[in-house]
Amino acid sequence: MLEQLLIFTRGGLILWTCKELGNALKGSPIDTLIRSCLLEERSGAASYNYDAPGASYTLKWTFHNELGLVFVAVYQRILHLLYVDDLLALVRREFSEIYDPKRTVYNDFDETFRQLRMEAEARAEELKKSKQMVKPVNNSKKQGQAQKAGFDKGNKKREGSSAAGATKKGWFSSMFQSIAGKANLEKGDLEPALKALKDRLMTKNVAEEIAEKLCESVAASLEGKKLASFTRVSSTVQAAMEEALVRILTPRRSIDILRDVHAAKEQRKPYVVVFVGVNGVGKSTNLAKVAYWLLQHNVSVMMAACDTFRSGAVEQLRTHARRLHIPIFEKGYEKDPAIVAKEAIQEATRNGSDVVLVDTAGRMQDNEPLMRALSKLIYLNNPDLVLFVGEALVGNDAVDQLSKFNQKLADLSTSSTPRLIDGILLTKFDTIDDKVGAALSMVYISGAPVMFVGCGQSYTDLKKLNVKSIVKTLLK
Structure with a gap:
């Protein structure tokens, strides 16, 4: 049974919902669809599955791009509604005929929907019955061959005349379309430009699967739209892709660390950042860069040496602390890092430090004992920010690391709402030239923003990500 069907604008204004269904949806499937698919440019997918306590939904949707409308149907996943x-x-076709941008109430659509639903259900039932019927066996093989030969002769004549007609009108019609504007963009019109764009993204180190999904999403947003006069399809597709990339890379929540630090200070508690990542990506070095950046903004910092696994890790962090003239909390090696972090936060509360930067051991994403220890550290201390440190240089390996880190943190957490990666710090960004695709892939796969990029060896070599510059590099 259909749980709900609603129509809203791309701006988020709900125009109509089916009062006849009137089912109260558990959880927030529509909000999640908008955040996880429509805003993150995953709208090229055929459907979206949403799990809530006591219910599992499937959501399907379609657009009217010319009018800027979204149509969403929600039903129980266990049901296969054909x-x-x-x-x-049908709803898209009928509603677009009565849509008026000045109207916000469409109560008169209730009866139309009831009829459309009956029509769609009847069609599905007929299709189901026709599939169940046994296909007739063809005993007249020769007769079929004779008929086929007759059809072939006729088809060849028609094909010849139609090909000649196409040659005559092909040049003129294409020229006329570029001047007057095409009535509506179709999938076939978009495919050549999208293929070229996908290849370009992949040369910039964007993962193939993600480039494919982005192109599908752009196609879904353009299909049915009217092409403006004197506008090429390729430039329309490029503009739509540029908007999509800016939307993906722009954080959906505030990432103003300094503001959050001051908010924590007002509550008389330190702001806690945990640095995580695989071995050798430069967590300790970039932790020191973040410490220096905070010091430049008059924020007091304390380091917590919670890498009690790797030999020399505590000494390395101690060296950074000495150079930056900031305190460090350490307990040596072979201690429980979760307990060390907890004691460090308590110490920072006592001495009035504004921020605690927690260094953790590098670990491969498939090392379960170390991933379990990290999950425990995050669960026990509930940090304000979990920052994943990855190398821009390794490209799509970093994407795999990030997605598996998130998956392991979710699987190994003892909480019903596991804490995942909140932000990304990309190191060695100065070594990749225009191969900036890893940044896009990592944001797309995790939904976490790139908060900093490391671009050198000194403490000052830490920058904020310039979204417009990255998008320009991806598309040039």
């Missing part, structure tokens, strides 16, 4: 796609197409 008519949903057909119903959405």
Whole structure:
């Protein structure tokens, strides 16, 4: 049974919902769809599955790009409703005929929807019955061959005349379309430009699967739109992709660390940042860079040496602390890092430090004992920010590391709402030239923003990500 069907604008204004269904949805499937698919440019997918306590939903949607409308159907995942796609197409067609941008109430659409639903259900039932019927066996093989030969002769004549007609009108029609504007963009119109764009993204180190999904999402946003006069399809596609990339890379929540530090200070507690990542990516060095950046903004910092596993890790952090003239909390090696972090936070509260930067041991994403220890550290101390440190140089390996880190943190957490990666720090960003695709891939796969990029060896070589510059590099 259909749980809900609603129509809203791309701006988020709900125009109509089916009062007849009136089912109260558990959780927030529509909000999650908007955040996880539509805003993150995953709208090229066919459907979206949403799990809530006591319910599992499937959501399907379609757009009217010319009018800027979104049509969403929600139903229980256990049900295989064959008519949903057909119903959405019918609703899209009928509602677009009565849509007026000045109207916000469409109560008169209730009866139309009831009829459309009955029509879609009847079609699905007929299709189901026709599939169950046994296909007739063809005993007249010679007769079929004779008929085929007859059809072939006729087809060749028609094909010849139609090909000649196409040659005559091909040049003029293409020129006319570029001047007057194409009535509506179709998938076939978009494919050549999208293929070229996908290849370009992949040369910039964007993962193939992500480049494919982005192109599907852009196609979904353009299909059915009217091409403006004197506008090429390729430039329209490029503009849509540029908007999509800016939307993905722009953080959906505030990443103003300094503001959050001052908010924590007002509550008389330190702001805690935990640095995580695989071996050898430069966690300790970049932790020191972040410490220096905070010191430049008059924020007092304390380091916590919670890498009690790697030989020399505590001494390395101690060296950075001495150079920056900041305190360090350490307990040596072979201690429980979760307990060390907890004691460090308590010490920072006592001495009035504004921020605690927690260094952790490098670990491969498939090392379960170390991932379990990290999950425990995060669960026990509930840091304000979990920062994943990855190398821009390794490209899509960093994407795999990040996604598996998130998956392990979710699987090994003892909490019903596990804490995942909040932000990304990309190191060695100065060594990759224009191969900046790893930044896009990592943000797309995790939903976490790139908060800093490391671009050198000194403490001052830490920058904020320039979204427009990255997008320009990806598309040039």
